[in-house]
Amino acid sequence: MEQQTGPHRLKKRERHDQILLHLKLRPHVRVTELATLFGVTTETVRRDMDDLEQRGLLERAHGGASATHPGAHRDxxxxxxxxxxxxxxxxxxxxxxxxxxxxxxxxxxxxxxxxxxxxxxxxxxxxxxxxxxxxxxxxxxxxxxxxxxxxxxxxxxxxxxxxxxxxxxxxxxxxxxxxxxxxxxxxxxxxxxxxxxxxxxxxxxxxxxxxxxxxxxxxxxxxxxxxxxxxxxxxxxxxxxxxxxxxxxxxxxxxxxxxxx
Amino acid sequence: MEQQTGPHRLKKRERHDQILLHLKLRPHVRVTELATLFGVTTETVRRDMDDLEQRGLLERAHGGASATHPGAHRDxxxxxxxxxxxxxxxxxxxxxxxxxxxxxxxxxxxxxxxxxxxxxxxxxxxxxxxxxxxxxxxxxxxxxxxxxxxxxxxxxxxxxxxxxxxxxxxxxxxxxxxxxxxxxxxxxxxxxxxxxxxxxxxxxxxxxxxxxxxxxxxxxxxxxxxxxxxxxxxxxxxxxxxxxxxxxxxxxxxxxxxxxx
DNA sequence: ACCTTTATGTTGGATGTGCAACAAATCTGT
DNA sequence: ACAGATTTGTTGCACATCCAACATAAAGGT
Known part of the structure; x- marks a missing residue:
């Protein structure tokens, strides 16, 4: 994926979307990888992932996150x-x-x-x-x-x-x-x-x-x-x-x- | 997932199959999780995963492995x-x-x-x-x-x-x-x-x-x-x-x- | 502008993980 | 049974990650 261009820092929502997009194309992303990509701290990415996990949109793993199988029921x-x-x-x-x-x-x-x-x-x-x-x-x-x-x-x-x-x-x-x-x-x-x-x-x-x-x-x-x-x-x-x-x-x-x- | 039953230790091939089966049912498995499940060392599981990754059957991640995204290109x-x-x-x-x-x-x-x-x-x-x-x-x-x-x-x-x-x-x-x-x-x-x-x-x-x-x-x-x-x-x-x-x-x-x- | 809320950064220590080298156990074919 | 190959366990250490607590910055509302 491309490096984040320009000085414009992504907002929370945008990062969330980006994370999910990444997971659509690869099965797994790392916290550090995204942190450097977004230009934010690993802690921020971690918090993003925690949010997304709570909404059932991804599955956390040590050091990163995996995609929930697309279309999987979240009940x-x-x-x-x-x-x-x-x-x-x-x-x-x-x-x-x-x-x-x-x-x-x-x-x-x-x-x-x-x-x-x-x-x-x-x-x-x-x-x-x-x-x-x-x-x-x-x-x-x-x-x-x-x-x-x-x-x-x-x-x-x-x-x-x-x-x-x-x-x-x-x-x-x-x-x-x-x-x-x-x-x-x-x-x-x-x-x-x-x-x-x-x-x-x-x-x-x-x-x-x-x-x-x-x-x-x-x-x-x-x-x-x-x-x-x-x-x-x-x-x-x-x-x-x-x-x-x-x-x-x-x-x-x-x-x-x-x-x- | 069920606990491994009986004193019979799994052979390499069987562990490999089990790992892949797990990944068919969940997007991500942890090394430690499988190690305790199989009753082997984390190093053994790690080696198993390395083998499977080389054969392109899974994707390694820090602390575990993810299923290869179904249909994902690897050219x-x-x-x-x-x-x-x-x-x-x-x-x-x-x-x-x-x-x-x-x-x-x-x-x-x-x-x-x-x-x-x-x-x-x-x-x-x-x-x-x-x-x-x-x-x-x-x-x-x-x-x-x-x-x-x-x-x-x-x-x-x-x-x-x-x-x-x-x-x-x-x-x-x-x-x-x-x-x-x-x-x-x-x-x-x-x-x-x-x-x-x-x-x-x-x-x-x-x-x-x-x-x-x-x-x-x-x-x-x-x-x-x-x-x-x-x-x-x-x-x-x-x-x-x-x-x-x-x-x-x-x-x-x-x-x-x-x-x- | 102000205050409040929320988001993000920073730090340090506990824990998990990876790696490499070697030892022990197991398998295999004769 | 034996020797050699393969597999697995063990250990120590470097490193990555997690977590919680606090500090700082940004956003939102009145």
């Missing part, structure tokens, strides 16, 4: 160790469902992202169609995966594309299975909070022989704004804890296969 | 300070050509990526269609930009999509201008090294009212494998130094507008 549970561990379990279970030669569709979401990472790591030979840029990039790193990206309007918060174009495009493919996340699972069915995602999820379901939902137990009982699927359409539910009460009964009635650790 | 000139500075100038010139309300297409490439970053930073109100995931993500961060992503086969080295689908999709849009990079500019015309990119570039040119090529002076005189455009089709050339000799003459003959710092 509370994303940041908690336990949640990450649970997501990893969940992703492992789901990845075990994929076999060499399978064709799949993968929905955008933090849980499906972990799933994609594990799939890439396992080097499963798979053809995957996704609307998530992150998942495309992650899975594309695997030499044995073939990735097809759907077009559409870009949604920066989720690093994914949505819209009519996306759904139309998906309708041109037929795959063995789709792997979907969701923001809520209740007796009302599967629901989603992000506008535009539900249509994509439904489009994926229509084109798939089997449908697998990756939903961790913290989503049980929640009903969000957008309807995705009724319980009998769920097919397979991969989760970290068994549902209880009426929800469990309705899932049984809907013939949902439940996969747990 | 030589990308890493060189001087080149970055020139690209920045070039991008600035190109960004000045875009006005509020414009519709544009942006090609994948490291130079166009800098251009997109500056466009996002300038908060130009623009509708952009691109085949580059990174450019989509960068420009999508700008609240005033609308980003449309083209579909296609994912090319991990370039973090972009290419192929027939990509070109077909682009043919459905008409824009004011396209901003393209290139690997070579000589009397033979504009040429490209990455297989699949030239077709996308040509598709973008066909759908654009104006064509802007962003090519830094180090590419002058180079001819790569894939033909992109003859000199008279170039339209506008944005660069950091004036071409010389026969190339300069041919550009004049071709009616190419040249924009320099």
């Amino acid at each position: 509370l549970d994303e940041r908690r160790q336990e949640r990450v561990a649970e997501r990893e379990h969940l992703g492992r279970l789901a990845a075990a469902l994929v076999q060499d030669g399978d064709t799949i569709m993968i929905d955008a979401g933090s849980t499906t992202m972990v799933f994609a990472r594990l799939l890439a790591f396992a080097e499963t030979r798979v053809t995957a169609i996704t609307n998530s840029l992150q998942i495309g990039m992650i899975l594309g790193q695997s030499a044995r995966a073939r990735v097809i990206l759907a077009p559409g309007s870009y949604l920066p918060q989720e690093a994914a594309v949505v819209g009519v174009e996306t759904c139309d495009y998906l309708a041109r493919y037929h795959v063995d299975a789709c792997f979907l996340g969701a923001a809520g699972l209740s007796e009302a069915g599967v629901t989603e909070a992000v506008e535009g995602f539900s249509a994509v999820k439904r489009a994926m379901m229509r084109q798939s022989g089997a449908c697998r939902f990756l939903i961790d137990a913290s989503k049980f009982g929640l009903t969000r704004l957008n309807h995705v699927a009724r319980l009998h359409e769920v097919g397979t539910l991969v989760s970290d804890r068994a549902p209880e009460g009426a929800l469990a009964q309705d899932l049984r009635d809907g013939g949902v296969e439940i996969i747990l650790p | 030589l000139d990308e890493r060189r300070q001087e080149r970055v500075a020139e690209r920045e100038h070039l991008g600035r010139l190109a960004a000045a050509l875009v006005q509020d309300g414009d519709t544009i297409m942006i090609d994948a490439g490291s130079t166009t990526m800098v251009f997109a970053r500056l466009l996002a930073f300038a908060e130009t109100r623009v509708t952009a269609i691109t085949n580059s995931l990174q450019i989509g993500m960068i420009l999508g961060q700008s609240a005033r930009a609308r980003v449309i992503l083209a579909p296609g086969s994912y090319l991990p080295q370039e973090a972009a999509v290419v192929g027939v689908e990509t070109c077909d999709y682009l043919a459905r849009y008409h824009v004011d201008a396209c901003f393209l990079g290139a690997a070579g500019l000589s009397e033979a015309g504009v040429t490209e090294a990455v297989e699949g990119f030239s077709a996308v570039k040509r598709a973008m040119m066909r759908q654009s009212g104006a064509c802007r090529f962003l090519i830094d002076a180090s590419k002058f005189g180079l001819t790569r494998l894939n033909h992109v455009a003859r000199l008279h089709e170039v339209g506008t050339l944005v660069s950091d130094r004036a071409p010389e000799g026969a190339l300069a003459q041919d550009l004049r003959d071709g009616g190419v507008e040249i924009i320099l710092p």
Whole structure:
């Protein structure tokens, strides 16, 4: 990056923007590096980073900071160790469902992202169609995966594309299975909070022989704004804890296969 | 993350895999963290990381390591300070050509990526269609930009999509201008090294009212494998130094507008 | 202009990290 | 079992980073 020109010292906000821009282009920046670049003290940069970390825009490390994966959800549970561990379990279970030669569709979401990472790591030979840029990039790193990206309007918060174009495009493919996340699972069915995602999820379901939902137990009982699927359409539910009460009964009635650790 | 279970000490290969797995799930890991997790010395972890870094599988940082940015270019000139500075100038010139309300297409490439970053930073109100995931993500961060992503086969080295689908999709849009990079500019015309990119570039040119090529002076005189455009089709050339000799003459003959710092 | 608030710089000591050289342990092939 | 290669542990020291407390400077409001 270029040296800061002129005598004009950057203001706090400008430095914050610059730091984030740097992290968009490289995975890691050092405190000292930025300090000399901005012409400020390391302490100032440190304070900047602390601020940005609190807003969840980057991840501190000793001597510098790393980018949070672009589009990563910043909700509370994303940041908690336990949640990450649970997501990893969940992703492992789901990845075990994929076999060499399978064709799949993968929905955008933090849980499906972990799933994609594990799939890439396992080097499963798979053809995957996704609307998530992150998942495309992650899975594309695997030499044995073939990735097809759907077009559409870009949604920066989720690093994914949505819209009519996306759904139309998906309708041109037929795959063995789709792997979907969701923001809520209740007796009302599967629901989603992000506008535009539900249509994509439904489009994926229509084109798939089997449908697998990756939903961790913290989503049980929640009903969000957008309807995705009724319980009998769920097919397979991969989760970290068994549902209880009426929800469990309705899932049984809907013939949902439940996969747990 | 879970604690390493059992008395079985991990072998080198297993530790390497574990480290990479960790980096797939988090952007950054610390040396000490992994050392206690694996039950080995920090020096061992350090050595592991050095190995992995040499293989380009992660990026070292003080006290730990970061995941290589998915899709991040690591070609030589990308890493060189001087080149970055020139690209920045070039991008600035190109960004000045875009006005509020414009519709544009942006090609994948490291130079166009800098251009997109500056466009996002300038908060130009623009509708952009691109085949580059990174450019989509960068420009999508700008609240005033609308980003449309083209579909296609994912090319991990370039973090972009290419192929027939990509070109077909682009043919459905008409824009004011396209901003393209290139690997070579000589009397033979504009040429490209990455297989699949030239077709996308040509598709973008066909759908654009104006064509802007962003090519830094180090590419002058180079001819790569894939033909992109003859000199008279170039339209506008944005660069950091004036071409010389026969190339300069041919550009004049071709009616190419040249924009320099 | 004044005061208040906020941002930034400075300092010093505690702690974390990197590096290099060597010792100990482990692996490997015969 | 043996010798040689590889891997890992240990140590000491140079250096970078962190943190907290205080001093100084800049910004904002009345």
